[in-house]
Amino acid sequence: MGWIEFALAMVLFMASHRIPAALGVKEGLVRVLGARGYTALFSLASLALLAWVIVAAGRAPFVPLWDQTLAARWAVNLAMPLAVALAVFAIGAPNPFAFEGRKGDFDPDRPGIAGLTRQPLLWALLLWSCAHLGANGDLAHAILFGTFAGFSALGMWIVEARRRREMGADGFDRAARHTGLVPFAALISGRWRPASGPSVARLALAIGTWALLWYLHLPVIGVSPLP
Known part of the structure; x- marks a missing residue:
């Protein structure tokens, strides 16, 4: 069952x-x-x-496939704050490229989270799934996190292609000129410079959400997140 x-x-x-x-x-x-x-x-x-x-x-x-290591547990603890922050800053933010973003109020010269990456929620899901895949070496969790990793990676390609069709190639390129799909790519290449610091309210929400998830991991999932 x-x-x-x-x-x-x-x-x-x-x-x-x-x-x-x-x-x-x-x-x-x-x-x-x-x-x-x-x-x-x-x-x-x-x-x-x-x-x-x-x-x-x-x-x-439980069907074991590989042993859990200390490095894998640390990887989860290092990846999750970034994954949670990406998700919190993504949902409802002006971002016409992502399904979780708001299409209105987007300024291509001040792209906000889209300057960091056009698909922040899918990157958050990819980080979450890849980090947990390494730390969970049984068959059910390998299927779970492996599927979500593939879902996230494929989803980026699907959403990007769909938005390019909807906006037209020229419109997409104009709107995306200060953004990048790979996190920090636009920042490293010099195509994007943050106009201001992150929203204090969203940053506080991200920290609070991460702390709540960390605290509830043991009572809800049954496994301590401590390395």
């Missing part, structure tokens, strides 16, 4: 990211709730399904 629950949770999570758009449900909900309302509802549903997937992976039969 553990494998059945895990497979069902994985299928529902993946389907939730394709079926609403394919069946026209997304457009109907956007009309009723507005873009922000739909994003909030979709985010809550995704988080709930993600939590179920993680819990279901823990319930699946």
Whole structure:
């Protein structure tokens, strides 16, 4: 039953990211709730399904593949603050390139989080999944985190291609001139310089979210995040 629950949770999570758009449900909900309302509802549903997937992976039969190392545990603790910060600064920020971003109020000369990377939430998911993949050497978690890593990497290509079609090649290139897909690439190349420091409110929220996730990891997941 553990494998059945895990497979069902994985299928529902993946389907939730394709079926609403394919069946026209997304457009109907956007009309009723507005873009922000739909994003909030979709985010809550995704988080709930993600939590179920993680819990279901823990319930699946344990099949060892590789041993956990101290370096792998440190990698998780170093990657997670950055992953959480990317996610918090991504959701609802002016960013026409990412599905979690707000299309309005975007200034190509002051791209904000898009200057750091055009796909911050998918990079956050990739960091989370890759770091946890190394620290969890059983079959169920290897499937879980490996799938999410592939989902994140493929998702970047899909979203970028979709936005280029929607905006047109010239429009996309004009809007993206001070941005980069790879984190910090635009900063290193000199195409982007932050116009101001990060939002204090979002930074505080990122720190608080990371601290809460770290604190709840043992009681909820059953494993201490300490290296």
